[in-house]
Amino acid sequence: MKHQLPTLSIAETFEDLICDLFNEVENTNTFKKFGKSGHKQKGIDIFSVEKDIAIQCKKKDLTRREISIRQELLNDIEKDVKLIIDQKLKIKISKLFIISTYNDHPDIDEFCEDLKQKYDTSFEIIYWGWQTIEERVSNFSKLLEKYWPNFIIQFTSSEHTFQRNLDLRKKIKKDFGDWINYSFENRKKSSKMIIRNFEGTQYPHSNEPDEFNEYSWFGAEIHGLYHNGMEFILETKGIYCFDNKTWDFENDSDSSGEFVSVLKIGKINFSDIVDYDTQGDEYYNQAMIFCKFKHLGTPFENYYYVNSNKSYLRFELNEKRN
Numbered sequence: 001m002k003h004q005l006p007t008l009s010i011a012e013t014f015e016d017l018i019c020d021l022f023n024e025v026e027n028t029n030t031f032k033k034f035g036k037s038g039h040k041q042k043g044i045d046i047f048s049v050e051k052d053i054a055i056q057c058k059k060k061d062l063t064r065r066e067i068s069i070r071q072e073l074l075n076d077i078e079k080d081v082k083l084i085i086d087q088k089l090k091i092k093i094s095k096l097f098i099i100s101t102y103n104d105h106p107d108i109d110e111f112c113e114d115l116k117q118k119y120d121t122s123f124e125i126i127y128w129g130w131q132t133i134e135e136r137v138s139n140f141s142k143l144l145e146k147y148w149p150n151f152i153i154q155f156t157s158s159e160h161t162f163q164r165n166l167d168l169r170k171k172i173k174k175d176f177g178d179w180i181n182y183s184f185e186n187r188k189k190s191s192k193m194i195i196r197n198f199e200g201t202q203y204p205h206s207n208e209p210d211e212f213n214e215y216s217w218f219g220a221e222i223h224g225l226y227h228n229g230m231e232f233i234l235e236t237k238g239i240y241c242f243d244n245k246t247w248d249f250e251n252d253s254d255s256s257g258e259f260v261s262v263l264k265i266g267k268i269n270f271s272d273i274v275d276y277d278t279q280g281d282e283y284y285n286q287a288m289i290f291c292k293f294k295h296l297g298t299p300f301e302n303y304y305y306v307n308s309n310k311s312y313l314r315f316e317l318n319e320k321r322n
Helices: 011-025 066-087 106-119 130-137 141-147 157-175
Strands: 046-048 053-058 095-100 124-128 192-197 217-226 229-241 247-249 258-269 273-277 288-291 302-307 314-316
Touching: 011 046, 011 053, 011 130, 011 141, 053 066, 066 095, 066 106, 066 124, 106 124, 124 130, 130 141, 157 217, 157 273, 217 258, 229 302
Parallel strands: 053 095, 095 124, 192 288
Antiparallel strands: 046 053, 192 217, 217 229, 229 247, 229 258, 258 302, 273 288, 302 314
């Protein structure tokens, strides 16, 4: 990810950011400010009782010489550690984070480790500089919107695709929960959906095959999700399974194998799903999936077959289509 977040100019806002950030990183809402400005904070700005983590925020004037800032920061860290020890806090601390608007620096990391040994502290001492803050904050869009509303992060193409697919997966898991969270017999809604070419012009009045003898819209039953997308049941077929652990499609001239009824499952990659509407429209009261039909006239990047009676028995077939 190519970006550089500007540091926050107000110390109180910086503390608010760090408090929000740790609540997101630690998946909790228990981080809060330890007292207010003017109170005896005893070397702590933010604390979580649940996580036993204390945080000290160090906003620095970055217009000064780096060596001066770094030396001042080292002095601040030791002063805060001694203060925590001397005050004999009644709260348990397993980790003390020193968070600064100054840069990450290995000298500071080593200094924190030396302090732990020097004072034999019961808690870890961990330093986060601004580069670490940038990296962590970038994972939470609502923090970017809250603290840098006018800042636009430039994503590389691959990063944008990855993030888009990750967000789409989360959204589909929620919006299609009435289908994918239940077995077929327990679903409250019909599993059949309409899959449409987002560039198609025939729906809903016609549906002529294209040069691949494929159609720009059709019905299919949702099967579930796989790691890269959605799966749909396209048809029921018959295959023969043989003693040498091979199989082939139904063939009247050779019935020596065991006949098995299977479902053909088509796989649509998240990157090929443009949009969807779970409510349908005035023509079809069914969920609709709008896709790119770029795989020889279909939206399916691959297929496999599954025993219709024993869903754990899969029959793989390399039908990847480009």
